[in-house]
Each structure stands twice: as C-alpha cells, then as structure tokens.
Amino acid sequence: MLSEFRNEPYVDFSKPEIRKAQEEALSRISREFSNEYGLFINGREVKTGRTFKSYNPSHKDQVLAVFHKAGKEEVDLALQAALAAQEKWKTIDAKERAIVLLKAAQILRKRKAEVNAWMISEAGKTWIEAEADTAEAIDFLEFYGREAVRWSEIKGALPFANEATELRYIPLGVGAVIPPWNFPMAILTGMSSAALVTGNAVLLKPASDTPAIGWQFVKIMQEAGLPDGVLNFIPGSGAEIGDYLVSHPQIRFISFTGSKEVGLHIAELAARCSPGQIWIKRVVAEMGGKDSIVVDSDCDLNEAATAIVFSAFGYQGQKCSACSRAIVLEQVYDQLLELISAKTKALSVGPSEDPAMYMGPVINAAAEKKILEYIEIGKKEGRLLTGGAKAAGDGYFIQPTIFADIQPGARLDQEEIFGPVLAVIKVKDFDQALAIANATEYGLTGAVWTRDRYKIEKAKDTFHVGNLYINRKCTGAMVGAHPFGGFNMSGTDSKAGGMDYLGLFLQAKSIAERLF
Ligand code: NAP
Ligand code: MG
Numbered sequence: 001m002l003s004e005f006r007n008e009p010y011v012d013f014s015k016p017e018i019r020k021a022q023e024e025a026l027s028r029i030s031r032e033f034s035n036e037y038g039l040f041i042n043g044r045e046v047k048t049g050r051t052f053k054s055y056n057p058s059h060k061d062q063v064l065a066v067f068h069k070a071g072k073e074e075v076d077l078a079l080q081a082a083l084a085a086q087e088k089w090k091t092i093d094a095k096e097r098a099i100v101l102l103k104a105a106q107i108l109r110k111r112k113a114e115v116n117a118w119m120i121s122e123a124g125k126t127w128i129e130a131e132a133d134t135a136e137a138i139d140f141l142e143f144y145g146r147e148a149v150r151w152s153e154i155k156g157a158l159p160f161a162n163e164a165t166e167l168r169y170i171p172l173g174v175g176a177v178i179p180p181w182n183f184p185m186a187i188l189t190g191m192s193s194a195a196l197v198t199g200n201a202v203l204l205k206p207a208s209d210t211p212a213i214g215w216q217f218v219k220i221m222q223e224a225g226l227p228d229g230v231l232n233f234i235p236g237s238g239a240e241i242g243d244y245l246v247s248h249p250q251i252r253f254i255s256f257t258g259s260k261e262v263g264l265h266i267a268e269l270a271a272r273c274s275p276g277q278i279w280i281k282r283v284v285a286e287m288g289g290k291d292s293i294v295v296d297s298d299c300d301l302n303e304a305a306t307a308i309v310f311s312a313f314g315y316q317g318q319k320c321s322a323c324s325r326a327i328v329l330e331q332v333y334d335q336l337l338e339l340i341s342a343k344t345k346a347l348s349v350g351p352s353e354d355p356a357m358y359m360g361p362v363i364n365a366a367a368e369k370k371i372l373e374y375i376e377i378g379k380k381e382g383r384l385l386t387g388g389a390k391a392a393g394d395g396y397f398i399q400p401t402i403f404a405d406i407q408p409g410a411r412l413d414q415e416e417i418f419g420p421v422l423a424v425i426k427v428k429d430f431d432q433a434l435a436i437a438n439a440t441e442y443g444l445t446g447a448v449w450t451r452d453r454y455k456i457e458k459a460k461d462t463f464h465v466g467n468l469y470i471n472r473k474c475t476g477a478m479v480g481a482h483p484f485g486g487f488n489m490s491g492t493d494s495k496a497g498g499m500d501y502l503g504l505f506l507q508a509k510s511i512a513e514r515l516f
Helices: 016-030 072-089 094-110 112-122 127-152 186-197 211-223 238-247 260-271 301-317 330-345 365-381 430-438 453-462 501-505
Strands: 035-037 039-041 044-046 051-056 059-068 163-171 174-178 201-204 231-233 253-257 282-286 291-295 323-329 383-386 401-404 421-427 445-449 467-470 506-514
Touching: 016 112, 035 211, 039 072, 039 211, 051 112, 059 112, 059 211, 072 174, 072 201, 072 231, 072 238, 094 112, 094 127, 094 186, 094 211, 112 127, 112 211, 127 186, 127 501, 174 186, 174 238, 186 201, 186 211, 186 253, 186 501, 211 231, 238 260, 253 260, 253 501, 260 282, 291 301, 291 430, 301 323, 301 330, 301 421, 301 445, 323 330, 323 430, 330 383, 330 401, 330 421, 365 401, 365 421, 421 430, 430 453, 445 453, 453 467, 501 506
Parallel strands: 035 059, 174 201, 174 253, 201 231, 253 282, 291 323, 291 445, 323 421, 401 421, 445 467
Antiparallel strands: 039 044, 039 231, 051 059, 163 506, 383 401
16 A cells, blocks of 8 residues: 655755755765766666767856767667567566656655756756756656556446456557656656556657756666666767657657657657558657736736746746746736836846855757847847846856737747746736737646636636646646646647556557356
8 A cells, every 4th residue: 555645845945954965965966077977778888989968057168977879779779678678567567667666756855965966067957946856756756656556457448248348558668758958857757757657668868968867867767676678778869869769660659848849840750650660659749838927907916926937037937837928917017017027136147056046047058049039039029127138157147038018929929938038918908818828839838817706717718728827826837736738839738747647658458258
C-alpha cells in the first residue's frame, strides 16, 4: 500500500541552515565544472570524441560541462540496447516499475540542493525557481509511480455472457523523449518517467543547453535500480540527430516538449512511414504559448498586478505558461499600468547564484538576440513603460520590459517571445478581452481576474486554453491538481501530471475467453 500522493513542499531559503546547504551545494558542484561526460547506453558511459560544451548563462564564458555527442551510430546502439531491454522490462509488474520511480524520488529529495545548484548554474534559474523545478520532478516521480499501479488495475471491459473479458494496458515499445531546457529537471523527469513506468524503454535526448541536468536524472534512475538499457541518454544536437531519431522505423513513439516549429516538424516527419516500419508512430507534442491575463474593472487591482508581474517575469518569462499579454478593461487600465510598472521596476536582475536576485539571465546568446529584437519591435508597436534594454553583467541579462497600448494583431500580441517582455492591451469590455485572448494560434494558459460570477462562468465556457485560472497567476501548475497541456498550436493536450497522461504511453489489448 502506498501513501496518498501529495505535492513536495518547497524548502524555505530564509532559514539560515537551508541557505547554507544551498550555498555549499553550489560550491560543491563548482569543483566539478568542465568535467567530461559521455552518453549513457546500456548501463555504460560511451564517449564519441565529438564534444560540445555547456555554459553558465549568468557568466557567459564559464564552461560547466563537456559532453560527448551522439551521432547516428550511437542512436542505433542505444536503440538496439533499448529494444532488447524492453523485452524484459515490459514483463514485470507495474508495482515493481513504480518502486523504481519512488526510490528515484527519494534519492532526488536527498539530492535537492545539488540538483538545484545545477539548475541555478546551467539553466539560469533563481534559487526558488530551481527549487520549484526539482520539487516538480519529485512530484512527477511520485505521481506517475502511483498512476502506473492504478492503470494496471483499471477494469476496462464489461462482463459478457459466457466469456471472461479483460482489457489489458500494455506498453508501446521504444520511444524517443525530447525535452526542452526551460524545466530541465521537471519536464525531462516527467516525460521520461511516464514512458518508463508504463513498461517502455527510452532514448532520452536532452536539450543542448542543459545536458548536465539530464545527466543528474540518468544517474538517479540508475541508482534507483532501473535495469541497464531501459533508459539511454543520447545528448547531441537536435538539428543533427533529431530527424534520424524521429524517423527511425523502430521508434514507436515520440514524446516532445519544445517550440511549435520543432514540434510540427516532428509531427510531420513521424507521420511518414519509413521502410520496415510496422506501426503508426504516436506523437505527444507540447509546444509554445501566448498566454494572457484578463483584468476586469471590479477586481483587486493590486493583487492582479502582483500576479501579472510574477507570471510575466518569473524565470525571465521563459515558461510556456508565462503571461505575455495583460488584457485590461479601460476603466482600470491606467491604474493597472502604474501598479505593474512600479512592481516591475522593483525587480532585481543578475547572476542566478545570488539569492537576492528575482530574475537571472535568459538561456543563451540566441535567445538574448531574439528577445532584444522583439523589444525593438515593441518600441514601434507600443509605448515602452519600463525596461527595454539589456541589464548589466557578464551574463545574458535583460531588463523586465513592459509595453503598453499594444494593438490586437500586432506581433507582440501574436508571437511567442519567450523572454521578459509583457504586452498590455486596452479593451472596452470583458467580451472583447476574451475575444483578443482567444485570437492567437495558441491556447496554453490563461487567467481572468474578476469578481463577477457571470464573467467567471463565461471565461470557463469560452476562454479556449488548456489551463485556465481564475483570480490567480497563470504559471505554476501543480502535478495532480492542474493537469497541464494546451490546445491548438500549443500542442496535443497531453495533460502532463494528470490522470490521463500514462494512457499516452500504453495501448489496450482486449481479451475475451469463451467459457464452456
Ligand atoms: P526547441 O528548440 O523546440 O527544443 C526542444 C528540444 O527539441 C530540444 O531537446 C532540442 O534539441 C530538440 N530538437 C531541436 N531540433 C530538433 C529536431 N529537428 N528533431 C528533434 N528534436 C529537435 O524548444 P526549446 O527552446 O528547448 O524550449 C522552448 C519552447 O518550449 C517554447 O516554445 C516553450 O513554450 C515550449 N515549452 C512548452 C511546454 C508545454 O508544456 N507546452 C513546456 C515547456 C516549454 P537541441 O537543444 O539540441 O536543439
Ligand atoms: Mg548553458
């Protein structure tokens, strides 16, 4: 019997001993910086001689790790190992597989400070954002472990006269797991562990900006007793090996989280049948967002402003759920602008290892360039309220930036920026606000702030997003409570952290035995 699932609590960094433990972990991992890491195939480290470096976005030139890169040959090697290992892994009881996840959760819990330290260093997460990411990874392990057991006990078939009927959920086979860098522990852990606990074997290709965090997960799973070959780690450039991996005839499913462009490319490629392929590949693709918070005239404006600023600038706006548009009724527009700009001007930006910082760097030079380009576009499309430039330091620091008076249809109203840039749009009434909120190709998260019961109900009925929030921020989905995944170009609505999720990695076998 397992205890009931509960979300992992966050540590309290205001306590001196907790703060000290985090500082010590940061200094401990810094002694390992620039170590070399291989791929991990069939339980062994594999070095290819072709390497790439992982850098600290808070200190551009600081090398954190050197990783060996997978090529086609290593994809093949990993695939053969996975195919062989899956034959055995699929035969054991769901409870046994769940135990591996629960053990991994326990190891991760003990190693929190260290994993946080890697995220602070490699992903530019502030302390609290890193803590939330690690806690969410623990949640995924605990939740999917329990879910696997529940799925194995589902009675999916009704009785039928003179037959013993049964519906058995069985794994798909070997899949590719391709996570993004922005929740480098949580999303990578959730995507991988869901596929593993249902009896599949995995080829995990981490995002190239955060391979060292992926490595932490691989080591933890190994320590938790995951058999060799079930999880294979193949760092390398998505552009170089992605197509080969996705189109391989022996890959049964692809679980992807990342940009719309790459997600659509994968969906298209996976739909083509390669020679020798005997199935239709299953694709789970969770992609971008253009999320908005609607502010009605009757709500608590100060609270709404706090929620907007937190949702827009937490982790530098690099969350798929980040608030990138505030859509505000004209009666309270000027007042809200004042509140959000005052709150935003008070935010600190700097190296993420400094616990005093509210915001760290954006992930890399390309992201910095793209975001600064959008800021220039914003200067033409709207009125710059605060920010609008790089911030000081030797990392990729950008000031939290707000543009007022953005018009519906403008690029800042339509395109995902994935950085600390908020567009504010003025509207005449609540219906117009919802219409503008819905008028993008995305549909991931959204929030409304109102006291009006009819408007709340209207938003519930018509605000077309996978994750809708009423009178709260639009980020921070909790495993179990807020199954996560978007509509339209935001993805396949997989609802990670929800009770439907494991079904994506299973197929159902209907069995009827005649009784005579
Ligand atoms: P990305 O550029 O699409 O990369 C995601 C992953 O795909 C990386 O591991 C990347 O590898 C790999 N990749 C790149 N090209 C590939 C190809 N041709 N074939 C196979 N794999 C390939 O996205 P990102 O910049 O990491 O993440 C940011 C995006 O993720 C944003 O759009 C955000 O909204 C979205 N996101 C969505 C959710 C959600 O739940 N809906 C959650 C988090 C993030 P390399 O790193 O080697 O290029
Ligand atoms: Mg990096």
